[in-house]
Amino acid sequence: MNTKVLVAPSPHVHSGDSIQKNMYGVVFAMLPALVFSFVYFGMGAIIVTLTAVASCYLFEFLISKYLLKKVPTITDGSALITGILLAFNVPANLPIWIILIGALVAIGIGKMTFGGLGNNVFNPALVGRVFLLISFPVQMTSWPKPLGFDTAYFDAQTGATPLALIKEGLKKGEPLSQLMHDVPGNMDLLMGNMGGSMGEVAGIALLLGLAYMLFKKIITWHIPVAVLGTVAVFSGILHMSNPEAYAGPLFHILTGGLLLGAIFMATDYVTSPMSNKGMIIYGIGIGLLTVIIRVFGAYPEGVSFAILIMNAFVPLINVYVKPKRFGEKRK
Amino acid sequence: MLKTFSLGGIHPAENKLSASSAIQVLPIPETVSIPISQHIGAPATPVVKKNDEVKVGQLIAKSSGFVSANIHSSVSGTVFKVDDIMDASGFRRTSIIIKVDGDEWMETIDRSEDLVKEISAGKEEIIKKIAEAGIVGLGGATFPAHVKLSVPPGKTAEVLIINAVECEPYLTSDHRVMLEKGDEVLVGTQILMKALGVDRAIVGIENNKPDAIAHLTKLAGNYKGIEICPLKTQYPQGGEKQLISATIKREIPSGALPIEVGAVVQNVGTALAVYEAVQKNKPLFERVATITGKSLKNPSNWKFRIGTPVKDLIDAAGGLPEDTGKIVGGGPMMGKALTTVDVPLTKGSSGLLLLPREEAVRKESKPCIRCGKCVSVCPMGLEPFLLMVLADKKAYERLESDAVMDCIECGSCSFTCPANRPLLDYIRLGKGKVGQIMRSRK
Numbered sequence: 189m190n191t192k193v194l195v196a197p198s199p200h201v202h203s204g205d206s207i208q209k210n211m212y213g214v215v216f217a218m219l220p221a222l223v224f225s226f227v228y229f230g231m232g233a234i235i236v237t238l239t240a241v242a243s244c245y246l247f248e249f250l251i252s253k254y255l256l257k258k259v260p261t262i263t264d265g266s267a268l269i270t271g272i273l274l275a276f277n278v279p280a281n282l283p284i285w286i287i288l289i290g291a292l293v294a295i296g297i298g299k300m301t302f303g304g305l306g307n308n309v310f311n312p313a314l315v316g317r318v319f320l321l322i323s324f325p326v327q328m329t330s331w332p333k334p335l336g337f338d339t340a341y342f343d344a345q346t347g348a349t350p351l352a353l354i355k356e357g358l359k360k361g362e363p364l365s366q367l368m369h370d371v372p373g374n375m376d377l378l379m380g381n382m383g384g385s386m387g388e389v390a391g392i393a394l395l396l397g398l399a400y401m402l403f404k405k406i407i408t409w410h411i412p413v414a415v416l417g418t419v420a421v422f423s424g425i426l427h428m429s430n431p432e433a434y435a436g437p438l439f440h441i442l443t444g445g446l447l448l449g450a451i452f453m454a455t456d457y458v459t460s461p462m463s464n465k466g467m468i469i470y471g472i473g474i475g476l477l478t479v480i481i482r483v484f485g486a487y488p489e490g491v492s493f494a495i496l497i498m499n500a501f502v503p504l505i506n507v508y509v510k511p512k513r514f515g516e517k518r519k
Numbered sequence: 520m521l522k523t524f525s526l527g528g529i530h531p532a533e534n535k536l537s538a539s540s541a542i543q544v545l546p547i548p549e550t551v552s553i554p555i556s557q558h559i560g561a562p563a564t565p566v567v568k569k570n571d572e573v574k575v576g577q578l579i580a581k582s583s584g585f586v587s588a589n590i591h592s593s594v595s596g597t598v599f600k601v602d603d604i605m606d607a608s609g610f611r612r613t614s615i616i617i618k619v620d621g622d623e624w625m626e627t628i629d630r631s632e633d634l635v636k637e638i639s640a641g642k643e644e645i646i647k648k649i650a651e652a653g654i655v656g657l658g659g660a661t662f663p664a665h666v667k668l669s670v671p672p673g674k675t676a677e678v679l680i681i682n683a684v685e686c687e688p689y690l691t692s693d694h695r696v697m698l699e700k701g702d703e704v705l706v707g708t709q710i711l712m713k714a715l716g717v718d719r720a721i722v723g724i725e726n727n728k729p730d731a732i733a734h735l736t737k738l739a740g741n742y743k744g745i746e747i748c749p750l751k752t753q754y755p756q757g758g759e760k761q762l763i764s765a766t767i768k769r770e771i772p773s774g775a776l777p778i779e780v781g782a783v784v785q786n787v788g789t790a791l792a793v794y795e796a797v798q799k800n801k802p803l804f805e806r807v808a809t810i811t812g813k814s815l816k817n818p819s820n821w822k823f824r825i826g827t828p829v830k831d832l833i834d835a836a837g838g839l840p841e842d843t844g845k846i847v848g849g850g851p852m853m854g855k856a857l858t859t860v861d862v863p864l865t866k867g868s869s870g871l872l873l874l875p876r877e878e879a880v881r882k883e884s885k886p887c888i889r890c891g892k893c894v895s896v897c898p899m900g901l902e903p904f905l906l907m908v909l910a911d912k913k914a915y916e917r918l919e920s921d922a923v924m925d926c927i928e929c930g931s932c933s934f935t936c937p938a939n940r941p942l943l944d945y946i947r948l949g950k951g952k953v954g955q956i957m958r959s960r961k
């Protein structure tokens with residue numbers, strides 16, 4: 189025989205799927221939301237995104253090369269995702285030096301201390317975000333108004349998010365039906381015409397991203413549906429029990445970072461459970477915690493905290509929630 | 520909604536390049552080399568010696584236990600020697616080498632092409648004839664067919680399931696058999712039903728073979744109790760457990776056999792062999808195989824005499840392509856890579872796949888990104904990423920409790936993993952070890 193043939197065990201073919209394909213697939217799914225944020229917040233959004241992405245790449249490169257002394261694997265696309273997600277999670281007028289700190293915490297503490305991609309317990313972008321929220325509460329909660337592309341970066345007009353408006357109002361004892369006049373209507377909320385973090389406002393763009401990721405089989409429906417379904421049911425029950433004290437399901441779903449969290453952050457491969465059953469339990473946990481923090485907690489928004497808390501339970505979920513085995517008696 | 524199995528599954532590129540190529544007859548070679556172990560179970564015992572004259576269909580090695588199978592000569596000629604030769608996996612195995620002279624068949628074999636529909640043999644006689652003919656599962660498992668037909672005491676068979684799924688990409692031999700030998704397959708099915716004492720049979724066919732489904736559905740009207748069941752094209756639809764789950768919605772418990780849920784599964788090629796053995800007195804000494812590959816000149820299907828060199832099949836299809844990187848015996852998902860083409864085709868040879876080098880080379884394995892895709896595609900509901908880690912750490916107790924023995928080695932996990940992790944390689948090692956530990960406990 190003239191050729192040397194390879195001998196290896198089956199299977200002899202591969203799907204052609206790769207880490208890069210999935211990571212860049214997620215990035216592609218984030219593009220609509222990115223475009224919306226540029227349109228709404230103008231220069232600010234562009235500066236914040238570029239800074240976040242560039243610094244995430246840089247920190248990952250430096251840390252893996254000089255601290256961990258490994259060959260940096262920044263081409264896998266995960267630093268790009270962390271950068272964009274970090275940008276999505278901050279106001280579009282956040283000073284550059286604060287973004288740098290956020291990126292350092294996200295990549296340094298959130299990802300590399302655990303050993304890099306695949307080993308981290310918490311979603312890196314959220315670690316960065318929550319660190320900034322606690323350290324720089326003022327800068328992190330002055331939301332520029334979505335005025336369009338000519339919004340100035342440094343002296344943008346700022347306003348509160350709908351969630352904060354409602355929370356403040358309710359504290360003062362104003363009835364919800366009254367407060368609802370001050371927040372944008374559902375259509376405006378869906379299109380993103382409200383104050384908030386850069387990437388969270390345009391619900392429609394986020395949903396488009398979800399559809400793409402489902403179509404490309406990058407993620408499955410389990411986590412987003414479990415999170416959103418739980419929020420809808422739980423806030424719906426509260427709303428029905430007292431419509432003047434609790435906002436309805438649609439308001440909860442369309443405001444704040446819920447869609448962004450449910451679609452792009454709770455679904456992070458590394459920090460979410462492996463089995464479908466586990467994913468549903470994890471999603472329900474996030475949904476419940478989000479509503480509890482929003483309604484009863486000190487912060488108007490609770491998605492980030494809810495996801496980070498459930499991230500911590502993922503190792504436990506993976507050990508105790510096994511997939512349904514073939515041939516197992518159905519209960 | 521088309522029927523399919525209950526958990527997981529993938530859809531690899533089908534690549535059924537040879538589907539429209541009618542079965543051709545491969546010329547008889549100058550010598551054949553027939554291994555005495557072409558089945559699961561004990562190797563057969565040779566009953567011929569050097570210089571013996573043999574005819575086509577003559578017994579040359581005798582079944583040596585309950586789980587074993589007879590071996591017959593596929594040619595007429597003189598026994599040249601009985602010796603150890605290299606088999607496809609590179610092991611030395613005893614084979615009977617026969618120098619061919621003419622093509623003289625045993626007189627007992629009915630060589631006419633007439634369809635014999637009337638089944639005169641009784642239950643016992645059928646099972647005896649199948650055992651005598653040395654029939655084994657022709658889907659690739661090569662489990663002796665008569666053993667599956669002997670229902671253990673205390674169990675009853677309710678339904679016969681004919682595996683005509685052919686879910687492996689590239690392979691088309693079952694497809695062609697259904698199109699060209701439809702009636703024979705259905706009579707074979709009725710014989711198997713009689714042997715089992717069941718009045719219902721289901722033929723499961725993936726819906727990527729609409730012509731076979733249409734053809735058999737038309738013919739099945741003439742046979743009592745046979746249903747043709749189109750199935751979704753989804754791998755591993757032809758796994759025994761998956762096929763039962765798809766056709767009769769019952770899941771075999773871990774570690775149990777199909778008879779536990781009242782089912783017996785036989786391959787469609789086996790049904791044809793059963794027809795020939797019972798109605799025509801013809802032992803299993805030839806079968807159909809696919810020779811295929813993207814660079815191959817002529818992907819096609821051939822009826823060959825057992826013991827014919829693999830090389831002859833490749834030459835018949837236009838010769839080994841320059842860019843061949845891997846020669847796979849069987850399909851791309853579960854087939855075995857051959858070390859050389861100087862090995863014989865056997866009862867288990869359902870196909871030969873020549874993969875171009877760039878497809879054959881595995882990509883570099885990366886760290887697990889915990890995407891969970893291996894879990895969601897596993898048809899057995901296992902956690903391949905975890906089993907790999909446990910096998911690597913030699914944590915055999917945990918491997919056992921995480922059901923490693925349930926793995927059917929379908930390869931869906933390794934196929935899917937975006938990090939190119941060799942999941943099944945490790946799982947196989949773990950399975951081997953855990954199997955040993957379990958046996959030593961008994």
Ligand code: SF4
Pocket residue numbers: 896897898899900901902903925926927928929930931932933942943946
């Ligand atoms: S090879 Fe085993 S572990 Fe992998 S998908 Fe198939 S049954 Fe599951």
Ligand code: SF4
Pocket residue numbers: 886887888889890891892893894903904935936937938939940942
């Ligand atoms: S498919 Fe591969 S990367 Fe994904 S969880 Fe399984 S082993 Fe890890």
